[in-house]
Amino acid sequence: MKTSVILSTAVKYLIPLLLIFSFFLFLRGHNEPGGGFVGGLVAASAFALFAIANGFDEAKKFMKIEPIMLIALGLLIALLSGLVPMFFGLDFLTGIWFEKNFPIIGKLGTPLVFDIGVYLVVLGISTKIIFSLAEEEK
Amino acid sequence: MLFAALSGFIFVLLIPIINKYAKNSVGWIASIFPLALTVYFISFYTNVIDKGNSILESTSWVPSLGINLSFYLDGLSLTFSLIITVVGFVVFLYAGSYMKNYDSLGKFYIYIILFMSSMIGLVLSDNIITMFVFWELTSITSYLLIGFNHEKETARNSALQALLITGGGGLALLAGLIILSGISGSMSISSLASMNDILTEHRLYAPAALLILIGAFTKSAQFPFHFWLPNAMEAPTPVSAYLHSATMVKAGIYLIARMNPSLGGTELWNYTIMFVGAVTMLFTAVLSFKQTDLKKLLAYSTLSVLGTLTMLIGIGSDLAIKAFMIYLIAHALYKATLFLTAGMIDHSTGTRNIEELQGLRKVMPITAAIAILASLSKMGIIPLIGFVGKETVYAATIEYTNFGFLFITLAIAANIFVVYITMTVGFKPFFGKFRKTPKTPHELPFRMWFGPMLLAFGGLTLGIFSSFIIGKLINNTELGIITAKLNIPVKLWHGFTLELMLSFITVLLGILLFWKRNQLLKYVDNISFIDEITPSYHYQKLFNGTLKLAKLQSRILQNGFLRYYIMVIIISTIILGGTTLFSLGEMDYTGIIEMPGFEEIIIAIVMMTATYMTVRAKTRLAAIVAVGVIGYSIALIYIMYGAPDLAMTQFAIETLTVILFVLVIYRLPGYLPFSSTARRIRDFIIAGAGGLLMSLISIIILSNPLSSELKNYFAKNSYAIAKGKNIVNVILVDFRALDTMGEITVLAVAAIGVFALLKLRKGADEK
Structure with missing residues (x-):
């Protein structure tokens, strides 16, 4: 694929914005529209955009971590967040929260951690599929 | 006893680490485990054997369904447990030397420890469902162990045969056990023993007993299911000694013995x-x-x-x-x-080969x-x-x-x-x-x-x-x-x-x-007739027949053309949904009366135009852009009806889908309309009928407002219990987190599938 100068310049500024936006979507999901799923999708499209602008090899380097690892990590985090309440004698996946509020993040609890897992799995899957399709092209 | 039954599943996690840092002594270290369990079970000797007591321990697992991790130790289960741990110790030690040239020795110990724990769980379980779970685990680990030398085709076939037979028997057993708990209202094996009269006089006694016996006979390789056992000799010898002579094949006999007081x-x-x-x-x-x-x-x-x-x-x-x-x-x-x-x-x-072996006493005294x-x-x-x-x-x-x-x-x-x-x-x-x-x-x-x-x-x-x-x-x-x-x-x-x-x-x-x-x-x-009267001959026939049938039905239903799959799905939906709809009789269609607003009409027009463009597009890219327009329009509808979460996800998904399509299309040859007019008309009718059915169903749903308690429950408790104001997200990550967990797992599997398919094609190209 040919890369356009305009696109790759724009992407430089867009990527951080998109990634911050995806994180923002993820965090606000608890009280307002958003959440791990859509956050992960937005992050994935950020990487897809980067790949279109700079090529897929560059995008892979830029991501630093193999998407399959993200999927595994996400599943593990989701699972562990469910196991935590079992140590307190509660059922699997019961939400537990800290009493106190934290700055920026707001409330912190196991459902939020679970959502991080969802975020990572979605990001991992989307980028994995996009990258493997792109690899086929060569 | 809970710990004794489940400790193996924890211990097994250490094996990869041991195998990495102390590959040569993994056998020694692994054999400590059965030895420790032997000591543990011997410590019950005085209580169970000298005094003649039996011990029952229970930990709740799924109490609402009556499924508990309850374990029962009496003379029978203690004897079996000791056989499992003692022979286990011997085999673990032996395998470390016997299999030292295998690269995958660590994997072997993982499988065999899992097997041992499942077997102990099986003989100790007092709950029929718990026992069944362990029962199936022994079948699965046995499959992995018989097929351990998986480069050999015979080993793979034998493993599959053993799994199909014991697994099929396992299904019969499950059915039998469920009937049994239905009759007795109890899931505890020890309490069934006192209900012999009630059980044996019930009209469902015969099916329950026979189903349980089929499970036991397949597991213990009784005639006519015996033939999987000689074939299972493909396994490495320590496995044959342990699973296929001392322990697993006795599980069926154990079950018969255990059920004898209640069903006998x-x-x-x-x-x-x-x-x-x-x-x-x-x-x-x-x-x-x-x-x-x-x-x-x-x-x-x-x-x-x-x-x-x-x-x-x-x-x-x-x-x-x-x-x-x-x-x-x-x-x-x-x-x-x-x-x-x-x-x-x-x-x-x-x-x-026995013909080649003689006179070894001097070299191997x-x-x-x-x-x-x-x-x-x-x-x-x-x-x-x-x-x-x-x-x-x-x-x-x-x-x-x-x-x-x-x-x-x-x-x-x-x-x-x-x-x-x-x-x-x-x-x-x-x-x-x-x-x-x-x-x-x-x-x-x-x-x-x-x-x-x-x-x-x-x-x-x-x-x-x-x-x-x-x-x-x-x-x-x-x-x-x-x-x-x-x-x-x-x-x-x-x-x-x-x-x-x-x-x-x-x-x-x-x-x-x-x-x-x-x-x-x-x-x-x-005399050659012996080969023909053996049941394995019939097993092979059934097996081949099943494969043939599977091939036939995939050729009809999944012939490799994706458009055909979609057609099959839509036609089935029309037939099944349509017949159900008409069998329900007169329906309320009042939901349609409300006049749509101006914006809705505009969106509808946009969508219909986009649909037309999709069908008439001259290039693939144009068709996909048009499909994208439909997706975005749906997202707009979501926004209008107050579902911003859905809309956002829809936007993101639509965008990514277009990117994916573009990546795929890039590789495809030029676009040529292959389909004849007749075929287009046929597809039009099918698609139209599908659309009509969906519209009718939507109207019916709108005309009959659902009275769901869930909606109120979620609205009331979202903030109170789950501390979140966005109900959709709270449902996803808290109320129904288990579903989400399942969904992300499915997604992960799907991603691996996509990856594998693409890699596979690549490999084929290289050849």
């Missing part, structure tokens, strides 16, 4: 077990005659013993139960030993001594435990009034072959003149002979001191096979009885059979 006492139950056991006992013993492979010979003798054990429960008298227990222990000790010595011979000489000691026990020679076992089996069979004469004849005939097998496996390789073998034989290291020696001497000790150890077990323990305690003492020497004479005749005829082997073989070779 009827003619259906006892006669079925008795005759199936007797047929297995004789039929498999006769089949052994033509075998030349050491392990196959042992497999057939195992089958014969399994048949005998089954038959004994069927007879069900006090003496028969006593014989069952002694024979069970004796067999576990000598058969595991003989398998292990067969493995030693194989390891040392490079062959398991320790192996020879161990094998002979175990063989003597197997042949029933005094003073080994096998002697006591065979005597009691004969005594119990003679005593049985209904078919005593028939069964004693069958038992003697089968045992003659067992003696013959023993002579072939335990004596022939060591005596006579030495013959050259593929590898130069040598004696084996301590790790390999220590365990088998321990078991062989165990057989001797238990024989000489039979009145103490086994005697106590049988005399004053709750065995769980019958409700009362047995109170029969065990003795080594009964005097010159009829049984002793029969025992003597058996050994004599067995040796004669071995002596005349070559002449008889020539005669037997001319």
Whole structure:
């Protein structure tokens, strides 16, 4: 694929914005529209955009971590967040929260951690599929 | 006991680490585990065996369904647990040396530890569902272990065969157990024992009992399901010794014994077990005659013993139960030993063919001594435990009034072959003149002979001191096979009885059979019908037939053209949904009355135009952009109806989908309209009908407002309990987090699937 100068310049500024936006979507999901799923999708499209602008090899380097690892990590985090309440004698996946509020993040609890897992799995899957399709092209 | 049953599943996590840092001693370290469990179970000895108590422990698992992790320790489960852990220890130690050239030794220990834990869980479980879970786990681990040498096609086929048969039996068992809990209203095996009257008189008793028996017979390789066991000899020898002689194949027998107090006492139950056991006992013993492979010979003798054990429960008298227990222990000790010595011979000489093996006693004196000691026990020679076992089996069979004469004849005939097998496996390789073998034989290291020696001497000790150890077990323990305690003492020497004479005749005829082997073989070779009457022939036919049917239906339904798949899905939906809709009769369509607003009409027009453009597009890219427009329009509708979460996700998904499409299209050849006008009209009708059906359903749903309590519940508790104001997200990550968990797992699997498909194609291109 040919890369356009305009696109790759724009992407430089867009990527951080998109990634911050995806994180923002993820965090606000608890009280307002958003959440791990859509956050992960937005992050994935950020990487897809980067790949279109700079090529897929560059995008892979830029991501630093193999998407399959993200999927595994996400599943593990989701699972562990469910196991935590079992140590307190509660059922699997019961939400537990800290009493106190934290700055920026707001409330912190196991459902939020679970959502991080969802975020990572979605990001991992989307980028994995996009990258493997792109690899086929060569 | 909870910890004992589940500790293996935790311990197994350490194996990869041990294997990484101490590859050579993984066998040593792993064998500590069964040893520790042996000590643990022996610590119950006084309580269970001396005092005759039984222990029940329970931890709730899914209490709302009556499924609990409850474990029950009595004479029967303690005996089985000790067999599992002791033989486990021996096999773990042995395998470390026997399999040291395997790259995947760590994997082997993972599988076998998982198996051992499942087996312990199976014999300890008091809850039928928990037991079933462990039961299936043993089938799965057995599959992995039989197919351990997975580069070999025969190993893969045998593993699959064993899994299909035991797994199919497992399904029957599950059905039987569910019927049983339906009748009794209880899931606890120990409480079922007191409900014998209620259970046996119920009209569903016969199906429940037969289904459970099918499960047991498949697992314990009873006729006509026996053929998977000789094939399972493809497994590495330690696996054969452990799973397919000492433990897993006895799970079915354990189940029959365990269920005997609750389901037994009827003619259906006892006669079925008795005759199936007797047929297995004789039929498999006769089949052994033509075998030349050491392990196959042992497999057939195992089958014969399994048949005998089954038959004994069927007879069900006090003496028969006593014989069952002694024979069970004796067999576990000598058969595991003989398998292990067969493995030693194989390891040392490079062959398991009995024709090539003789005169090894000078090069392998320790192996020879161990094998002979175990063989003597197997042949029933005094003073080994096998002697006591065979005597009691004969005594119990003679005593049985209904078919005593028939069964004693069958038992003697089968045992003659067992003696013959023993002579072939335990004596022939060591005596006579030495013959050259593929590898130069040598004696084996301590790790390999220590365990088998321990078991062989165990057989001797238990024989000489039979009145103490086994005697106590049988005399004053709750065995769980019958409700009362047995109170029969065990003795080594009964005097010159009829049984002793029969025992003597058996050994004599067995040796004669071995002596005349070559002449008889020539005669037997001319009889070929045996191969055709065996059930494995029918199994193979059924198996091939199933594959053919599967091929046929995939050719019809999944012919490789994706458009065809979609057509099949839509037509099925139309037919199924449509017939349901019309069978419901007059419907309320008032939901349509409301007039759509201006924006809605605009969006509808945009969508219809986009649809038209998709169909008429001249390039693929144009078609995909048009489909994208439809997706975005749907997102707009979501926004208008107050579902911003959905809309956002829809936007993101639409964007990514277009990117994916573009990536794929990039590779495709130019766009050519292939379809004829007739086909387009056909597709138009199908698509139109599908759309119409969906519209009708939507209107009906709108006309009948759902009165859902869930909606109110979520609205009320979202902030109160789950501390979130966005109900959609709270449902996703908290209220229904388990569903989400399942969904992300499915997504992950799908991603791996996509990746694998693409990689696979790449590999094909390179070729």
